[in-house]
């Protein structure tokens with residue numbers, strides 16, 4: 675399918691690896707020029723070089739922390755006039771309710787709520803001026819249901835972003851800008867390698883055993899791929915998705931058992 679976005683430009687945050695990389699690659703395949711970001715410059719440059727070779731699009735890299743005011747200032751300066759914004763970063767740490775004090779919640783909000791809001795606030799006005807824009811925020815399946823017990827900190831901050839998007843997406847839709855959230859279930863990334871290794875260690879088994887058990891709990895009986903995730907993101911940024919406003923699109927292999 676021709677997504678109708680060739681020649682447009684996207685800022686894809688946290689995109690040297692994992693889900694962000696999947697989104698960057700799918701947008702590049704659709705002919706979109708990229709501004710890619712991650713903290714680590716080496717992996718970022720390697721990912722950007724591969725995308726230039728594979729798809730022939732222009733790629734600028736900005737190595738910075740997308741969740742700090744300083745990093746956001748660098749990104750905003752480099753991304754003036756972008757047509758597409760994909761927000762992403764790591765998630766808040768796991769724990770239980772007795773672990774966290776006020777500062778932990780402030781950090782989680784900076785990471786998972788206020789960082790995407792700052793980028794939207796800075797970059798959507800130019801989209802509104804041109805009458806066309808797409809924003810996709812990568813959040814989590816736990817926004818729909820608390821499927822992972824230790825993630826209350828993440829669930830709290832991501833719920834706040836979800837509420838913001840629900841309102842603001844309706845305010846910018848008349849100007850041709852769509853804002854939606856993409857909710858990953860378990861996907862095969864470095865993050866899942868880390869989580870499965872930690873689970874295996876905690877259970878006295880190993881990563882492969884922990885992974886098999888986790889995958890058995892997914893109706894699709896596997897993890898999603900970053901290519902599947904990226905393709906969904908690219909569709910949400912397409913011309914064809916212009917009527918999709920304020921939605922939370924779940925990509926989880928059927929794990930969250932709800933109809934709505």
Ligand code: NAP
Nearest residue numbers: 688690691692693712713714740764765860861863864865
């Ligand atoms: P990942 O494989 O660990 O990749 C993270 C990417 O983001 C890397 O490129 C990393 O590069 C970059 N990054 C991390 N923090 C950053 C920051 N502060 N500023 C700029 N770049 C940053 O993670 P992932 O699995 O793709 O997960 C992405 C998001 O989806 C996370 O918020 C995660 O909680 C959420 N999620 C993932 C899953 C899953 O199954 N994978 C499920 C639900 C939710 P550097 O380290 O060099 O910065």
